[in-house]
Amino acid sequence: MSAANTTATYGSVAKTLHWATALLILTLVPLGFIAVAWPYDTSDSLATKALLFSIHKTLGVGVFFLALARIAWALSQPRPVPLHPQRRLETTLAEGVHWALYVALVAVPLTGWVHHAATTGFAPIWWPLGQTLPFVPQSTALAEATASLHRAFVFLLLATLALHVAGALKHHLVDRDGTLARMWPGRRAPVPAAPGRRHAPAPAAAAFGIYALVGAVALLTAPGAEPRSVAATAIAAEGGATLEGAARWRVESGSLGFTVRSLGNPVTGRFAEWSAQIAFDEEADADGRHGAVEVLILVESMSLGSVTAQARGPEFFAVETHPTARFGAEIVAAEGGGYEARGTLDLVGASVPVSLPFTLAIDGDTARAAGTVTVDRRAFGMGQSYSDETTVGFAVEIAFELEARREDGAPGAGPRS
Incomplete structure (x- = not known):
């Protein structure tokens, strides 16, 4: 299997990045909810809660760098030709969902990382990068703002992920085409030769716009400090x-x-x-x-x-x-x-x-x-x-x-x- 993408299927690099990201997301999301809900009424409980958060944060930083690599690779590669090019709306929506996932894979871990850097102590990140970030002051206001953004983006990520999975299942179970096989390890779904497609700007702009809107709402509705x-x-x-x-x-x-x-x-x-x-x-x-x-x-x-x-x-x-x-x-x-x-x-x-x-x-x-x-x-x-x-x-x-x-x-x- 070729490492690079073709007009027929995704290459081994894209497939590896895709499934590694999926595995981390399926680990991180439930781990985050468990860490938040974990009690801290005893010394042992607090230690366990901190351990869960440290694992969550450390893996989150890993997702951030993995997402950057995945986006850079995707932009450098040709995109497989749609199996149903006549379904323009469906194709555009699918590309928009992909871009929303790309934005989420950067925005979610980044806001969590900035929140960690803006506060102090509790549950360190196990990366040799220190606990702070350049140009990020330790600020209660910044920590509260990024915490609100992180929560909002997590739920937006879950919604986008649900659409992505639903689309893949629809192609596999309803259309019975080779869309899912293109990304499945070791599988290839041949299609007629066609020129590689460039990434359209409209779906990407829409994805960024949605996250900007949700982020603005999250900041405006976040519980602030008492006047x-x-x-x-x-x-x-x-x-x-x-x-x-x-x-x-x-x-x-x-x-x-x-x-x-x-x-x-x-x-x-x-x-x-x-x-x-x-x-x-x-x-x-x-x-x-x-x-x-x-x-x-x-x-x-x-x-x-x-x-x-x-x-x-x-x-x-x-x-x-x-x-x-x-x-x-x-x-x-x-x-x-x-x-x-x-x-x-x-x-x-x-x-x-x-x-x-x-x-x-x-x-x-x-x-x-x-x-x-x-x-x-x-x-x-x-x-x-x-x-x-x-x-x-x-x-x-x-x-x-x-x-x-x-x-x-x-x-x-x-x-x-």
Whole structure:
């Protein structure tokens, strides 16, 4: 059998690429649904879920490169002559379905790969290419967008695949022609000699148009982050303590995040919505206090890459029963320089003493601060069924940075991201 295509049949290269792709798709699609549905209520279950996702992602990257090779080969080869050239509509639809499959074989794994690169940790890809991609930032918004596209394209792939299989069965069982035999290994369906056909642009354009439309709809209907005004209202409803201090500071920008190890890999999360009331003076009072701070966090605004849903659940942050967290502390000078915020972190119903060291630089009425502290999740009763660090580490590093401006009297508070 010839490696190249002819006007009568497909060559061995095209057949190998076709059936290898089919085998991978028939493996990947059910594996993906199983991985999504797999429970993660215990340490062993989470490890199995991560294993399933790693296999799914790794094979998906393989499909991406295989699809590129298949498309390049198809474009370089003559196309077998239609067995029923008089059926113009049927022939055009068949070519459109083929192009839709080509687009899907690139779009589905690519959106999944970008989603993986835009988030952190959980379920690594087992390719020697690293876990990131050039020009793909680690971004919650990008990860959510590509996840929506990936889901939409998967269902579009399934619909297109169903049409492709139905067409092949129709040719084999109804028309009883040699269409299926052209692609079957070791079979050849001779047809009268005819000039090779070029790929028509209209079916390809239609396939790209369909995916563009479905992608746009997926992005427009995807559940987005809670509007900042709604989250700010939820925070404001909780109120806040009046802080003693001569100078009040309004936080103008900043970030609040945390890092935990999952299956040995660091996974970084962030809180999009939080407010802070700060009172601070460079001169300490008689008790050695430089001021005080109270931070209110909207826990529901937390994101943690691929395991966000799990982290928001009752085993960890329990956002339904504990929608907010608080950190209230006095600011004192730290040994060796800098400052410490010594107080209590109220999270998921537990109150734990925390001393947060931080650096501070004041330039006129502008202050910049940054600090980190490590806490033990077990102190808050989080992840009790994960009794060792094989799947979820005990240590959680909390980090913040912010820029604040001195106010004239009024306390500063507002959501920050």
